[in-house]
Amino acid sequence: MISRFEVQETNKMIQEANLDIRTITMGISLLDCISGDMDKLCENIYNKITTCAKDLVSVGEQISKKYGIPIVNKRISVTPIALVAGATKATSYVPIAKTLDRAAEAAGVNFIGGFSALVQKGMSPADRVLIESIPEALSVTERVCSSINVGCTKSGINMDAVKLIGEVIKQTAEYTADRESIGCAKFVVFCNAPDDNPFMAGAFHGVGEHDTVINVGVSGPGVVKKALEQVREADFETLCETVKRTAFKITRAGQMVAEEASKMLDVPFGIIDLSLAPTPAIGDSIAEIFEEMGLEMAGAPGTTAALAILNDSVKKGGVMASSYVGGLSGAFIPVSEDHAMIKAAEAGALTLEKLEAMTCVCSVGLDMVAIPGDTSAKTISGIIADEMAIGMINAKTTAVRIIPVQGKGVGECVEFGGLLGRAPIMPINSYNCDRFIDRGGRIPAPIHSFKN
Amino acid sequence: MKGIITVVGKDQVGIIAKVCTLLSDANVNILDISQTILQGYFNMMMIVNLEANTMSFDELVDSLNELGKALEVDIRLQHEQIFDSMHRI
Numbered sequence: 001m002i003s004r005f006e007v008q009e010t011n012k013m014i015q016e017a018n019l020d021i022r023t024i025t026m027g028i029s030l031l032d033c034i035s036g037d038m039d040k041l042c043e044n045i046y047n048k049i050t051t052c053a054k055d056l057v058s059v060g061e062q063i064s065k066k067y068g069i070p071i072v073n074k075r076i077s078v079t080p081i082a083l084v085a086g087a088t089k090a091t092s093y094v095p096i097a098k099t100l101d102r103a104a105e106a107a108g109v110n111f112i113g114g115f116s117a118l119v120q121k122g123m124s125p126a127d128r129v130l131i132e133s134i135p136e137a138l139s140v141t142e143r144v145c146s147s148i149n150v151g152c153t154k155s156g157i158n159m160d161a162v163k164l165i166g167e168v169i170k171q172t173a174e175y176t177a178d179r180e181s182i183g184c185a186k187f188v189v190f191c192n193a194p195d196d197n198p199f200m201a202g203a204f205h206g207v208g209e210h211d212t213v214i215n216v217g218v219s220g221p222g223v224v225k226k227a228l229e230q231v232r233e234a235d236f237e238t239l240c241e242t243v244k245r246t247a248f249k250i251t252r253a254g255q256m257v258a259e260e261a262s263k264m265l266d267v268p269f270g271i272i273d274l275s276l277a278p279t280p281a282i283g284d285s286i287a288e289i290f291e292e293m294g295l296e297m298a299g300a301p302g303t304t305a306a307l308a309i310l311n312d313s314v315k316k317g318g319v320m321a322s323s324y325v326g327g328l329s330g331a332f333i334p335v336s337e338d339h340a341m342i343k344a345a346e347a348g349a350l351t352l353e354k355l356e357a358m359t360c361v362c363s364v365g366l367d368m369v370a371i372p373g374d375t376s377a378k379t380i381s382g383i384i385a386d387e388m389a390i391g392m393i394n395a396k397t398t399a400v401r402i403i404p405v406q407g408k409g410v411g412e413c414v415e416f417g418g419l420l421g422r423a424p425i426m427p428i429n430s431y432n433c434d435r436f437i438d439r440g441g442r443i444p445a446p447i448h449s450f451k452n
Numbered sequence: 453m454k455g456i457i458t459v460v461g462k463d464q465v466g467i468i469a470k471v472c473t474l475l476s477d478a479n480v481n482i483l484d485i486s487q488t489i490l491q492g493y494f495n496m497m498m499i500v501n502l503e504a505n506t507m508s509f510d511e512l513v514d515s516l517n518e519l520g521k522a523l524e525v526d527i528r529l530q531h532e533q534i535f536d537s538m539h540r541i
Binding site: 007009256 | 456458484486495497499509510513528529530531532533534535536537538539
């Protein structure tokens with residue numbers, strides 16, 4: 001029999017520590033929508049998405065009410081559009097982005113991911129058209145998210161794509177200059193991108209997946225922080241055990257919601273993503289956990305170690321709580337979406353270089369980082385290449401979501417609003433890497449990728 | 453199917469009576485009640501059987517919420533599975 005203490009503990013997590021299910025994401029394959037005619041393709045895509053996801057939002061709300069736990073986002077990911085659109089021979093895929101936007105609106109979801117291409121080894125003509133369509137696509141749509149995988153441990157890094165994407169990010173910032181360059185907040189470049197990530201902006205539906213699938217992202221940095229408040233003076237063993245126990249409970253809630261959603265929608269359950277994802281709300285922050293662990297601010301010496309402990313303990317606790325774990329599964333450190341990270345960046349405690357070090361031990365990378373608008377495309381490519389190298393060599397996912405905010409410089413701040421938060425413009429290393437980026441070609445796969 | 457009802461708020465006369473009347477009207481059977489007053493705050497947990505209720509689960513959640521607002525206490529009804537999932541392996 002459930003005890004009052006257990007009921008209280010769960011409800012306190014929900015009411016006081018912002019425990020929630022961060023997202024139920026429905027992955028939808030668009031491979032059966034392919035047509036040589038652009039209008040027909042768009043019609044097929046719209047019809048498939050609005051049919052498969054018609055009950056997604058209402059089911060999310062029903063589950064939320066039944067268990068009394070908030071389900072913050074309901075989202076959709078689709079097959080990378082470059083794989084679906086090639087047959088049209090079109091020179092722009094903006095009409096497809098607009099179709100995705102309309103379908104997302106009709107389904108009632110706030111984001112749809114999959115305006116994507118996988119170019120880790122080379123680019124097909126369709127991949128190139130997609131990449132070149134990104135700036136306009138992200139400026140004329142609201143809900144569409146885009147991602148490009150430019151590297152992986154098995155193939156190395158496609159430096160031609162890295163170079164092109166530096167330019168695409170600059171253009172995207174310019175196209176949305178009137179809205180604080182917000183287009184870049186909806187675009188991620190990956191190394192080792194997972195096929196089943198439920199989190200935006202990097203979600204897409206991989207080619208090896210079911211026709212439709214339900215992936216769930218849990219969260220709860222506030223719950224971890226509250227739990228650590230009880231063991232403030234304890235040693236690392238106790239610290240890690242506390243995080244593990246908390247992560248277990250959070251993930252069990254996610255597993256239950258995922259199973260229920262899968263049953264109600266009659267769609268197979270894919271994975272639980274064990275990531276801790278912050279929001280700009282007080283008490284829902286990763287950097288607050290660092291402070292609770294004993295660091296004055298995020299970025300202080302010890303931050304990488306603190307993040308490593310947190311990330312590893314969350315996984316150890318979460319893995320046993322779920323039958324299938326996947327996606328990114330690691331702590332997110334988006335600067336603009338975490339009030340204590342913003343504070344640390346403003347104080348100068350947290351620098352781009354420290355963030356880069358932190359990405360060696362957590363799932364994502366330079367996430368929601370605002371940099372000066374006059375940063376060159378090649379410098380952005382250099383920053384991307386560094387992150388991709390960390391991912392490739394360490395056989396892990398890394399990502400860059402960076403925003404060169406037009407018309408703004410170091411010391412200024414940019415407001416994105418809502419879940420995207422606000423970010424101080426961070427200084428970047430001013431020395432140039434032009435000749436390195438101009439080399440072009442491909443970085444070979446690392447030696448330890450040859451496991452056969 | 454079992455539900456867990458929690459009531460938390462400032463103590464006053466008749467909280468249990470009013471919650472129980474609502475449940476009785478909806479043909480919800482109460483299996484277990486535990487209640488305490490902590491520093492003037494009323495704290496109650498009920499386990500209820502929802503198999504023969506005449507209201508839908510959603511309607512029951514809404515009417516308990518409304519009653520909570522009228523009594524200025526927080527009343528929640530949740531499916532018991534969330535607690536089972538989080539606290540039992």
